[in-house]
Amino acid sequence: xxxxxxxxxxxxxxxxxxxxxxxxxxxxxxxxxxxxxxxxxxxxxxxxxxxxxxxxxxxxxxxxxxxxxxxxxxxxxxxxxxxxxxxxxxxxxxxxxxxxxxxxxxxxxxxxxxxxxxxxxxxxxxxxxxxxxxxxxxxxxxxxxxxxxxxxxxxxxxxxxxxxxxxxxxxxxxxxxxxxxxxxxxxxxxxxxxxxxxxxxxxxxxxxxxxxxxxxxxxxxxxxxxxxxx
Amino acid sequence: xxxxxxxxxxxxxxxxxxxxxxxxxxxxxxxxxxxxxxxxxxxxxxxxxxxxxxxxxxxxxxxxxxxxxxxxxxxxxxxxxxxxxxxxxxxxxxxxxxxxxxxxxxxxxxxxxxxxxxxxxxxxxxxxxxxxxxxxxxxxxxxxxxxxxxxxxxxxxxxxxxxxxxxxxxxxxxxxxxxxxxxxxxxxxxxxxxxxxxxxxxxxxxxxxxxxxxxxxxxxxxxxxxxxxxxxxxxxxxxxxxxxxxxxxxxxxxxxxxxxxxxxxxxxxxxxx
Numbered sequence: 001x002x003x004x005x006x007x008x009x010x011x012x013x014x015x016x017x018x019x020x021x022x023x024x025x026x027x028x029x030x031x032x033x034x035x036x037x038x039x040x041x042x043x044x045x046x047x048x049x050x051x052x053x054x055x056x057x058x059x060x061x062x063x064x065x066x067x068x069x070x071x072x073x074x075x076x077x078x079x080x081x082x083x084x085x086x087x088x089x090x091x092x093x094x095x096x097x098x099x100x101x102x103x104x105x106x107x108x109x110x111x112x113x114x115x116x117x118x119x120x121x122x123x124x125x126x127x128x129x130x131x132x133x134x135x136x137x138x139x140x141x142x143x144x145x146x147x148x149x150x151x152x153x154x155x156x157x158x159x160x161x162x163x164x165x166x167x168x169x170x171x172x173x174x175x176x177x178x179x180x181x182x183x184x185x186x187x188x189x190x191x192x193x194x195x196x197x198x199x200x201x202x203x204x205x206x207x208x209x210x211x212x213x214x215x216x217x218x219x220x221x222x223x224x225x226x227x228x229x230x
Numbered sequence: 231x232x233x234x235x236x237x238x239x240x241x242x243x244x245x246x247x248x249x250x251x252x253x254x255x256x257x258x259x260x261x262x263x264x265x266x267x268x269x270x271x272x273x274x275x276x277x278x279x280x281x282x283x284x285x286x287x288x289x290x291x292x293x294x295x296x297x298x299x300x301x302x303x304x305x306x307x308x309x310x311x312x313x314x315x316x317x318x319x320x321x322x323x324x325x326x327x328x329x330x331x332x333x334x335x336x337x338x339x340x341x342x343x344x345x346x347x348x349x350x351x352x353x354x355x356x357x358x359x360x361x362x363x364x365x366x367x368x369x370x371x372x373x374x375x376x377x378x379x380x381x382x383x384x385x386x387x388x389x390x391x392x393x394x395x396x397x398x399x400x401x402x403x404x405x406x407x408x409x410x411x412x413x414x415x416x417x418x419x420x421x422x423x424x425x426x427x428x429x430x431x432x433x434x435x436x437x438x439x440x441x442x443x444x445x446x447x448x449x450x451x452x453x454x455x456x457x458x459x460x461x462x463x464x465x466x467x468x469x470x471x472x473x474x475x476x477x478x479x480x481x482x483x484x485x486x487x488x489x490x491x492x493x494x495x496x497x498x499x500x501x502x503x
Contacts, residue, residue, distance in 0.1 A: 114407035124299035143377030
């Protein structure tokens, strides 16, 4: 995904499963597949390399989630894009290494970071900011919950980078179970609202949910709205 | 007294956490110079001895996640660890520093008594595992975005790797943009979990990013935040102390000077009797 290619691109999930392959066949997509999720509670269950290579055949290009400078230096050559999770959006060494890699960088705003402050992270990328896609994944809203603040989208879009909306982060339970967390939070009921929001703001990319399929209605909404761009 | 999984709180031959007196973890935010570290350690060790507190020195060799890329980061790993070792040996006190990658965890653990996992990275399993395997005591800062249950689960993850010497540190939770609140219920939940519990009184006063490209803060709130934490119940108090906070190269709005540090310690002394 260069930052100037099709705005209809969907970005695949962290742990891609077979059912999502059908979706990826419908539309240009990037497979986002680290061999394991370093901040996932499923760490230790990495996607088997053989399976990963098979899925790599389904979907091109491939995006690597990166969390250390060493990982970027050692592994980025084999991938097409780099994804920096929100928790790392201020880690200077990670940002510098990603900038030096020459790859397109998906930079996620940390849920703890004010939208206006993500510009500092972009500035840390130097000239590489031309290759940055900003990823919005919601803002901390109490424990184990996030909200999608339209003001954040507005502020981030003014920075001038292409944008992605991370449906995975916005609709997944965060971290360990929080006993006071209302049951209705963060479920697929909000897929349509988030996709509509992305379309309303002309956001170019979506990151798909990890643990489940995006509803067919949400997929159709996205595809039909983006059809002319495919 | 023992903590979860039977840890006795032994951090250093001269310091066992959890036993009276209260332990104070304090020092400059950034290890700006060897001289600064020695001056702060000298003053705080003397003060803590006078007031009857245990003392652990803290400082950071690399502020790797500064708000802006145009600010100082510190002396770097090699020089910083050398200075920490000097303080450890000269004063015969334990020292703490923070690490950002598994590689740093392994290197820092060769020197320091406590490796600290920064708040933003509290969920990073590779980092937690590296800290666990270092064999050193580990302090995990609770992410501003994390629930207390999430932090306790991170501690359980470390314990499952065979290292039970764990401190949980509360430093405030995101409360809208550029603001933190301290939820004192977390201290109760953390202590109830059985892990050693620490309160970071200076970072809890931060207003992240509110200073137009740098973190701002409410320094005048630090004494009350600390007193409330001690009143609720903690095993150690963490705070950043600088000879001249206004001139500090990081966290200039929240670090406290010696006069304030002494005032805080005298205030909480009465709460720990």
